[in-house]
Amino acid sequence: MNAPLKQHLIDPEICIRCNTCEETCPVDAITHDSNNYVVDAARCNLCMDCIPPCPTGSIDNWRIVGAPYSLEDQFSWEELPKQEQIATGDGAEAIDADVQALIDSAHTGAGGKSVAPASALKPSVNLYNRDSAAIATVTGNYRLTHEESDVDVHHIILDLGDTPLPVLEGQSIGIVPPGVDPDGKPHRIRLYSIASPRHGERPNHNNLALTVKRETNGVCSNYMCDLKKGDKVRITGPFGATFLMPNDPAANIIMICTGTGSAPFRAFTEWRRRAMPNATGRMLLFFGARRPQDLPYFGPLQKVPDSLLGKYFAYSRVPGEKKVYVQDLMRREETMLAKLAPSPHTHIYVCGLKGMEQGVDSALDDICRSAELRWADLRDAMRSEGRYHVETY
Amino acid sequence: MTDNINVDYSTRIPNNVGLTEDRTVLRALEGWHPGYIDWWKDMGPEGFQEALVYLRTAVSVDPKGWAKFDYVKMPDYRWGVLLAPKEEGRKVNFGKHKGEPAFQEVPGEYRAMLRRLIVIQGDTEPASVEQQRHLGATAPSLYDLRNLFQVNVEEGRHLWAMVYLLHKYFGRDGREEADELLRRRSGDQDSPRMLGAFNEKTPDWLSFFMFTFFTDRDGKMQLESLAQSGFDPLSRTCRFMLTEEAHHMFVGETGVGRTIQRTCEAMKAAGITDPNEITKVRALGVIDLPTIQKKLNLHYSLTLDLFGAEISTNSANFYNAGLKGRFGETKIDDDHQLTNAFYPVLKLVDGKIVKVDEPALTALNMRLRDDYSEDCARGVERWNKIIDKEGVAFRLELPHVAFNRKIGEFRDIEVTPKGVILSAADWAKASDDYLPSVSDGEFLNSLMKPAHGVGEYASWISAPKVGIDNKPGDFEYVRIAA
Numbered sequence: 087m088n089a090p091l092k093q094h095l096i097d098p099e100i101c102i103r104c105n106t107c108e109e110t111c112p113v114d115a116i117t118h119d120s121n122n123y124v125v126d127a128a129r130c131n132l133c134m135d136c137i138p139p140c141p142t143g144s145i146d147n148w149r150i151v152g153a154p155y156s157l158e159d160q161f162s163w164e165e166l167p168k169q170e171q172i173a174t175g176d177g178a179e180a181i182d183a184d185v186q187a188l189i190d191s192a193h194t195g196a197g198g199k200s201v202a203p204a205s206a207l208k209p210s211v212n213l214y215n216r217d218s219a220a221i222a223t224v225t226g227n228y229r230l231t232h233e234e235s236d237v238d239v240h241h242i243i244l245d246l247g248d249t250p251l252p253v254l255e256g257q258s259i260g261i262v263p264p265g266v267d268p269d270g271k272p273h274r275i276r277l278y279s280i281a282s283p284r285h286g287e288r289p290n291h292n293n294l295a296l297t298v299k300r301e302t303n304g305v306c307s308n309y310m311c312d313l314k315k316g317d318k319v320r321i322t323g324p325f326g327a328t329f330l331m332p333n334d335p336a337a338n339i340i341m342i343c344t345g346t347g348s349a350p351f352r353a354f355t356e357w358r359r360r361a362m363p364n365a366t367g368r369m370l371l372f373f374g375a376r377r378p379q380d381l382p383y384f385g386p387l388q389k390v391p392d393s394l395l396g397k398y399f400a401y402s403r404v405p406g407e408k409k410v411y412v413q414d415l416m417r418r419e420e421t422m423l424a425k426l427a428p429s430p431h432t433h434i435y436v437c438g439l440k441g442m443e444q445g446v447d448s449a450l451d452d453i454c455r456s457a458e459l460r461w462a463d464l465r466d467a468m469r470s471e472g473r474y475h476v477e478t479y
Numbered sequence: 480m481t482d483n484i485n486v487d488y489s490t491r492i493p494n495n496v497g498l499t500e501d502r503t504v505l506r507a508l509e510g511w512h513p514g515y516i517d518w519w520k521d522m523g524p525e526g527f528q529e530a531l532v533y534l535r536t537a538v539s540v541d542p543k544g545w546a547k548f549d550y551v552k553m554p555d556y557r558w559g560v561l562l563a564p565k566e567e568g569r570k571v572n573f574g575k576h577k578g579e580p581a582f583q584e585v586p587g588e589y590r591a592m593l594r595r596l597i598v599i600q601g602d603t604e605p606a607s608v609e610q611q612r613h614l615g616a617t618a619p620s621l622y623d624l625r626n627l628f629q630v631n632v633e634e635g636r637h638l639w640a641m642v643y644l645l646h647k648y649f650g651r652d653g654r655e656e657a658d659e660l661l662r663r664r665s666g667d668q669d670s671p672r673m674l675g676a677f678n679e680k681t682p683d684w685l686s687f688f689m690f691t692f693f694t695d696r697d698g699k700m701q702l703e704s705l706a707q708s709g710f711d712p713l714s715r716t717c718r719f720m721l722t723e724e725a726h727h728m729f730v731g732e733t734g735v736g737r738t739i740q741r742t743c744e745a746m747k748a749a750g751i752t753d754p755n756e757i758t759k760v761r762a763l764g765v766i767d768l769p770t771i772q773k774k775l776n777l778h779y780s781l782t783l784d785l786f787g788a789e790i791s792t793n794s795a796n797f798y799n800a801g802l803k804g805r806f807g808e809t810k811i812d813d814d815h816q817l818t819n820a821f822y823p824v825l826k827l828v829d830g831k832i833v834k835v836d837e838p839a840l841t842a843l844n845m846r847l848r849d850d851y852s853e854d855c856a857r858g859v860e861r862w863n864k865i866i867d868k869e870g871v872a873f874r875l876e877l878p879h880v881a882f883n884r885k886i887g888e889f890r891d892i893e894v895t896p897k898g899v900i901l902s903a904a905d906w907a908k909a910s911d912d913y914l915p916s917v918s919d920g921e922f923l924n925s926l927m928k929p930a931h932g933v934g935e936y937a938s939w940i941s942a943p944k945v946g947i948d949n950k951p952g953d954f955e956y957v958r959i960a961a
Contacts, residue, residue, distance in 0.1 A: 100944055102732045103857065104725035110542050120857070135542035141726035142733070143945040164864065191949045197544075267953075268934075274951060303933065303953065441549045444538055448488075462485070 093154045094125045094132060097166050100144035107136040107145050119161050127154035132199050148186055185260060185325055188277055195436065195443040195476035196469050200328035203433060203472040209254045209327050216275065219262055219320035220249045224313045225293065232379035238300040239346060239382045240311045244319060245293040253294060254284050255353035256329040260322035263306040275322055276306035281349035283357035297349035297382055329475045331357060335365035338432040342412055342446055344374040347438030348382055355395055367431060370396040374412040376403035412442065413449035424457035427464065434468065436476045443478055485539045486559060493559030495540060507646045511657055518661045519554060523608055524631055527615045528554055531958040532628045533947070537561055540719055548948045550958065556632045560643040563718035571709030573808055573815040574801035581711040585648045589800045593710060594649050596802060598656050599673055600701060601641030602663065604634045606677035609665035614687055617927035619937035625947065625956035626730045630691060633723045640716045648712065675885065676781045683923045685738060685766060689778035692731030692858060697785045699724045700806055700851045707804030732858050737941040739862055741765050743869035754873040761922060764938035768873045773915045775875060776896055779855065780883035786848040788887045789824050795840040805843065806850040822846055825880060827888050832881055832898060852877065883914065931959060
């Protein structure tokens with residue numbers, strides 16, 4: 087049997103046959119008959135151009151297959167086939183279609199197919215799923231934001247005991263919240279980026295940390311934020327095979343985040359601090375929050391030396407002060423960023439809410455223009471070399 | 480700076496047409512802007528202007544930047560001027576100028592004709608916003624409320640697209656026409672909108688879904704044939720609008736589909752096998768299938784009138800001049816001039832409905848309408864699949880094209896949905912079986928209760944299979960009390 091591959095498919099029950107995807111596809115991989123719109127697996131290069139313009143979401147379907155479904159198969163479908171049980175191969179970030187959809191959606195802001203940094207270690211993915219979840223024990227749960235803040239962000243430490251769960255900085259795990267929704271279906275799995283480095287929140291302990299913001303009516307976030315020491319949590323994953331750290335002390339790492347988007351960057355910073363204390367590459371963190379009181383890890387971050395991490399904090403809601411966003415600070419640091427941008431050692435990571443993408447993108451556009459570079463071209467080149475990463479939700 | 484892909488947000492009017500370097504047009508549009516905002520506040524969605532709505536905005540016209548989602552108050556939505564990227568070396572593809580370079584400026588001889596095409600298209604855009612302005616109060620869910628508003632802001636943007644062309648290419652006449660677009664009102668006695676279907680009321684959500692399925696699909700056909708235009712700025716404008724129009728088709732098709740789904744499920748659960756047991760079905764708080772068929776009959780027939788008379792010299796002139804093509808013009812294999820071609824047209828001859836071959840040039844409205852009907856029929860079949868899958872014995876069908884027509888060949892006769900000609904007296908007796916009656920309207924109204932809670936859906940409609948932007952079912956698509 088061939089190595090399993092990830093096949094792009096269109097859900098015939100949801101598609102309205104508007105032809106937008108066929109019009110958009112740059113490699114003519116999408117075609118139709120009088121029944122269905124279909125994707126030719128031999129042509130589709132997973133460029134994702136067709137995903138945003140689709141009005142229905144029917145375009146965003148994926149199956150891991152041993153042999154791809156033919157066009158004839160797809161023309162005849164009235165509904166999508168179920169995911170068959172197939173041993174996972176390389177390339178996929180997750181085998182579960184729901185989880186893969188979450189990851190794909192988070193990565194769309196990069197503007198194309200995500201690629202891991204060339205020097206990154208090979209991650210393990212999909213070791214545990216809903217039916218065979220890993221069980222972890224809560225060993226700590228601390229509020230990270232100031233007591234006056236109405237933003238409630240928690241640092242939660244989970245101990246895996248004897249269960250192996252190898253992770254890399256930038257990967258996520260899934261949390262299975264207990265209970266069922268009003269329709270009697272089990273609650274959806276939620277993904278959280280790991281905030282600790284690969285060898286544990288405490289070095290050489292089989293544990294990891296998550297950064298979780300309490301959301302009003304959020305089933306999983308409330309469950310997580312209310313956990314007590316000793317509680318057991320069901321974990322799936324790990325997931326993610328591209329938003330990873332370069333394993334290269336010469337790499338410059340520019341990290342741009344808001345809120346809990348800081349989680350993977352805490353992991354990056356900790357790993358570099360512990361494993362590469364004399365690294366020549368620079369690490370820069372642009373971090374936005376409404377106020378200092380709302381910024382997760384505000385206290386601990388103050389103690390990280392500037393030689394390890396250049397820190398730029400933007401606050402958008404400090405009474406009496408002008409609103410400042412991460413993109414404003416980036417523009418302020420134009421000279422430095424314009425110098426780093428063209429270097430083949432530079433990696434850029436964006437993590438946080440979807441809303442930040444546009445501002446960051448246009449700041450990078452301006453910064454590049456000042457250096458007579460075209461951001462759109464540079465971005466595409468960096469992305470294909472695994473040096474530009476976006477994870478927004 | 481613009482590179483014709485990315486959108487310039489530095490001016491008040493986001494655009495990818497280089498407005499910063501085109502000061503005259505920029506000033507004209509900035510002058511028009513306050514009137515537009517006043518119109519939106521007066522005639523746009525009633526009661527939700529302060530709500531935060533999870534909307535999609537284009538930040539560039541390439542696929543990557545096409546759909547950025549975020550919460551926005553509708554009056555703050557960034558309406559802009561977006562044209563599809565220019566194709567170098569594009570030609571006029573049909574009519575007597577076939578093979579010449581596409582027009583980048585308005586040819587003097589076609590000025591009036593072109594302006595009329597743009598004004599008619601432009602007039603429909605604000606009209607539908609006006610027609611739908613009261614619907615928010617009875618939305619069957621936050622998801623549907625968000626979809627309504629997305630449709631509304633995009634219709635607003637389509638108005639901007641047409642107004643840009645008027646300001647840019649038609650000088651003072653264009654500016655006056657642009658002002659008139661804000662002055663006419665849907666259904667107004669003294670200054671109604673230009674086309675009949677755009678002066679009808681949209682009394683309930685089933686009407687809204689039918690409207691977006693049938694009437695916005697006419698919009699799609701018109702835009703597609705204008706996207707073929709030899710006048711390049713019009714072509715590029717319409718090409719980008721089509722991508723947005725697809726969302727409106729989606730709202731209509733899935734809205735009706737979810738209504739059907741819910742009805743069939745409720746019937747099954749209650750053990751009702753005969754879809755014509757209307758009283759019993761209605762008692763379940765869902766819309767019976769025969770009433771859905773009547774609504775379909777109404778909206779399909781009203782929309783057919785929008786295609787105009789079957790035989791039209793105007794449409795021949797538009798085509799000859801290279802201004803408006805056929806649906807999928809460049810994919811059709813013929814001479815693209817139609818000088819000696821014929822096309823079969825349904826006509827009323829000696830009291831009978833018969834097919835007559837007419838010169839293809841004057842039959843272009845008919846041809847576009849046939850393409851439209853074919854597109855509608857495929858959508859109706861997908862609705863029938865839902866009914867089949869639930870095991871209910873019922874089929875929805877498009878009525879005959881002569882049914883309930885006010886314009887064209889069949890305006891003076893009455894026919895059944897199957898195409899049988901009726902006397903006036905027979906029609907009067909039977910019309911309530913074919914079109915929604917007053918009591919049908921009252922029943923529908925009784926169901927129109929708002930479901931504005933997070934994750935909540937009204938009794939008569941199913942939840943969607945997939946959320947917008949892949950959001951989960953309990954996502955708060957509209958923050959009403961923002």
